[in-house]
Amino acid sequence: MTTDRVLYLFGSAAPPVFDVDRVIQQAQARGFDVCMGLTPTAARWLTPQLAELELLTGHPVRSEYKMPGEPDVWPKADVIALAPATFNTINSWALGLTHDFVVGVVAEGIGKGIPMVTMPCVNAAYVRHTRFERSVTELRDMGVQVLYGESGFVPNLPGQGKPKEYPWHLVLDAAQELSQS
Numbered sequence: 001m002t003t004d005r006v007l008y009l010f011g012s013a014a015p016p017v018f019d020v021d022r023v024i025q026q027a028q029a030r031g032f033d034v035c036m037g038l039t040p041t042a043a044r045w046l047t048p049q050l051a052e053l054e055l056l057t058g059h060p061v062r063s064e065y066k067m068p069g070e071p072d073v074w075p076k077a078d079v080i081a082l083a084p085a086t087f088n089t090i091n092s093w094a095l096g097l098t099h100d101f102v103v104g105v106v107a108e109g110i111g112k113g114i115p116m117v118t119m120p121c122v123n124a125a126y127v128r129h130t131r132f133e134r135s136v137t138e139l140r141d142m143g144v145q146v147l148y149g150e151s152g153f154v155p156n157l158p159g160q161g162k163p164k165e166y167p168w169h170l171v172l173d174a175a176q177e178l179s180q181s
Contacts (some may be wrong), residue, residue: 004031007080008074009034009081010036010038011036011037011038012038012039012121015084017046019166020036022168023171024057027175030176035062035075036061037061038062039102040100060073063102064101077114079179080109081171082117082119083166089103091135093135110144116143119166119171120146120152120155124156127155
């Protein structure tokens with residue numbers, strides 16, 4: 001299959017990130033050229049897989065900002081999907097706190113008009129914090145498609161996560177739709 005659309009697939013440190021190799025393959029089957037970005041903690045979690053992920057995508061896996069003057073190593077994104085998105089990542093993004101590469105790219109992506117979708121992966125205790133709902137609302141108000149609630153991710157009780165049931169297909173469906181509009 002030819003790839004003519006570039007998907008930046010970003011992940012933060014929540015258990016579903018361990019299935020990202022399968023998700024990359026599914027995105028490629030949908031015709032995406034996938035560039036993988038990870039938060040620093042997610043990159044540390046996936047250290048044993050990073051070389052394999054680079055071979056799979058054909059691009060370096062990034063978790064840090066490039067140095068000034070260094071060339072971009074990825075093609076320009078047609079769409080960005082950030083999943084799983086942790087409590088910290090969602091709140092940092094909404095507040096514009098660009099302390100890491102992934103959050104910096106998606107924060108800037110809003111201003112660049114890049115279509116974006118995100119799906120949180122948080123437990124029910126985190127969502128009781130008032131900042132989380134405000135962040136979800138603010139991201140939606142900025143044009144980000146947030147797959148949360150009945151049409152996306154539904155939080156579990158703390159300690160009762162089901163990472164294998166994380167609905168990755170919803171993220172890929174949304175990315176595909178956004179890249180075609």
